[in-house]
Amino acid sequence: MSLPHAILTALLEKPSSGLELTRRFDKSIGFFWAATHQQIYRELGKLEQSGLIRAIPGPPAQGRRKEYEVLPSGREELAAWVARSDEPRALRDPLALRLRAAAMVGVGEGSLGAEVRRHLGLHVAQLDAYRAMETRDFPDGKRDSAEAKLQHLVLQAGIEMERFWTGWLEQVDAVVAELEAEQP
Amino acid sequence: MSLPHAILTALLEKPSSGLELTRRFDKSIGFFWAATHQQIYRELGKLEQSGLIRAIPGPPAQGRRKEYEVLPSGREELAAWVARSDEPRALRDPLALRLRAAAMVGVGEGSLGAEVRRHLGLHVAQLDAYRAMETRDFPDGKRDSAEAKLQHLVLQAGIEMERFWTGWLEQVDAVVAELEAEQP
DNA sequence: CGGAGCATGTAAGCGGTTACATGATTTC
């Protein structure tokens, strides 16, 4: 039940249309809870029906775009959710699985090494993106407001997570390259 | 499509019954791809029907337990899967989401801090478990065989992942405690 | 006015989760 609350949070930060939300998910909240536009539209419909958000009546028909904003009951629901507790989600990583499988059937003909380096590239790019966001959005380290501190922490989780992946994938690359050399 | 291949890997490591597999998933492979016994039984049925594994005929009826083993076609399928490529899965973390939500609606009355520390405890426990596995299964650092090296890498991913979580959650705890003190 | 793309949706299918069912084995 996280998606509706992710949307409520995003709408509190800034009222938006469905497409705007989709864009913003792609570049910030979505890093910790991805969602496609189909999910978002469906969820917006449900949230509106539940009376937690509403379409802003404002400009009568600026195209077909509907802007949504959070109602007081929506804010209450979100505050209640923040206080709830939840088990951490089990992580799912096919690449780690592939390595264990490779331990049983052997590393292929270079394809596994290539895949490892491809992933490494993706994580390096993501790490750079996060770092750019950090210098842009949180320039003065210690003087952040309460809200900014929390948002900064979330971004730091992204940064340290990607640092972990890149470091680990470099080790993996070294070992896989060695094994590929041994058994051709 | 990772679950069937996770099962093939586990069965190659050691032929097992459904329940045994469930147990082993809980304490090793499952760390990177969790599965319940219902999923496992369903998947075993599919894999047997596809001719990738078979129930070992051996001891006629030792209780009702069925032991499965991987057939040559199953090994081939797994090798082909190892060579395939795949996008990294988007991570999903409700706790990070909660922090962002808390940035908008405020940290509750200590419940968020308690939740953070609860998660911290869980990750510390997991980290200890991984470390125990490492000293038990990989005592002599550099002299591992090819298979052992790959398996060790996967375990190290688990260790570094948990190290990341515990480090980050400690930071989070400090900030949340501070904010809870400010706004009662 | 015609084509490109923007914006909002609908429908089908799949994998995973939760709840329930059934027989067989062990324990008291």
Add this chain to the structure above:
DNA sequence: GAAATCATGTAACCGCTTACATGCTCCG
């Protein structure tokens, strides 16, 4: 021989993914 537990399943649901559909707007 009754209760508890082990072992293997079945069924229903729910969220996410993929593919497709529809209307609107902008631009040449």
